[in-house]
Amino acid sequence: MWNLAWSEALQDFRSNALDALQQAKVFLLDHAAAAYADTLHDTIKDEFRATGQAAMSYLGEITLPAKVTWVEFDSGALGRSRYERGSSVTVHDDGPVGSGLRGYLIDDRNPDHLRITMFNPREDSKIMDPISALLVKRTPIGRLDYDNVSEDLSRSMVDFRVRIGDPIEKIEALRHIHFVDAGYDLFLPFALFAMLNSPDLGGIIPTPEETFTAKEGKTARKFGKSWLLGAQKSHLTIRIGPKAAAHMKERQARRDFEREMQAARTGPVRHWVSEHERRYKSGKVVLVKGHQRGHEPPPGLATRVMGPRDDAIVSGFHLPSCPEKE
Incomplete structure (x- = not known):
């Protein structure tokens, strides 16, 4: 891409992204932590689907841990988790969707908006520059307005797609898919957060945890990898x-x-049926003696809640209450 479609816009994007990454506070979610946060998303999304309210707004006003942050997780593992637990986002999928690592560069240095850039390789492809970034506008009092989100389209990526022969319809489809995935x-x-x-x-x-080992730092100095030497020395897993x-x-x-x-479709869990009469249309009456009906529940089924229930997941996070809409 660099050799095929170099431009000043591409150079500027790479330089700005690299500068932001060097300043970013880094968070790496393991597959279980990403799935755990996603179950909260499922619960909130189902609850507010009827109202049309954005799930993000339920979290309230979040204090970002730094002016620039990088959050990364395994998109493939998250896709498998969603499919296995029957998440509503996978209802039309024939199998798990997602591949590679997905990272969010969240830049809060502009007072007017929050800039969010998602990096993620498409399936069976290498990672490329994103085709757009999300700009979450702020209200006059400085709060993030999740109903006022715009796109900052990458001119260099559009030019690259045109140069390799992609039709406008495909470019628009890629832009839309990226916007939905990122959001x-x-x-x-x-x-x-x-x-x-x-x-x-x-x-x-x-x-x-330490981001780079002493050996990696020595190698970076030897080959003049200034971008590596300028990165944060540690991150949070x-x-x-x-x-x-x-x-x-x-x-x-x-x-x-x-x-x-x-x-199984074999009826209810095993229970007691009291003695009763069964009457038929022909006039026949049969006395049915008391008996057990149904099937024994699986032995591994939890008999008490070991963690937050679906309707009470949010309480376990002690999240701030949702601010009133401006």
């Missing part, structure tokens, strides 16, 4: 704790039970 998964980094501000961290465990793990286990047990009950 949907944006909930994950903001849920992470909300949990980091929560008194009990919402069930997650942030662990500081986000994992889930016992509370969140218990919640995920309870959800899995519930899904397995519901799946088995739907597949």
Whole structure:
């Protein structure tokens, strides 16, 4: 791409992105932490689908941990988790959707808007510059307005697509797909920020780790990789704790039970039927003695809630209340 479609716009984008990445506070979510945050998204999305309210607004006004942040997770593992748990976003999919690592560069240095750039390789392809970035505008009092989001289209990427022969219809489709993907998964980094501000961290465990080893730093100095030397020396890896793990286990047990009950179609869980009379149209009357009916529940089914229930997941995060709309 660089050799085929170099331009000043491309040079500017790469320079600005690299400068922002060097300043960014880095958060890496493991697959369990990303899935845990996504279950909160499912619950809120289903609850507010009828009102048309953006799920992001339910988190309230989030305090970002730094002026520039980078949040990364495994998009392929998240896609498999969504498909296995029957998330509503996968209802029309024949299999898991997603591949590679997905990263959000969240830049809060402009007072008028929050700039969000998502980097993610398309399936079976290498990572490329994003075709657009999201600009979340601010209200007059400085709050983020999730109903006022615009796109900043990349001129260099559009020129690149035209140069390799893509029709306008394909370019528009790629732009739309990127916009939808970026907007949907944006909930994950903001849920992470909300949990980091929560008194009990919402069930997650942030662990500081060294970004580059001493050997990697030595190699970077040897070959003049200034961009590597200028990056942050450490980052936070986000994992889930016992509370969140218990919640995920309870959800899995519930899904397995519901799946088995739907597949078997053999009636209710075993229970007692009292003695009664059964009357037929012919006039025949039969006395049915008391008996057990149904089937025994699976032995592995949770008999008590080990984590937050679906209708109470949010309370476990201690999120700020949703601000009133301006």
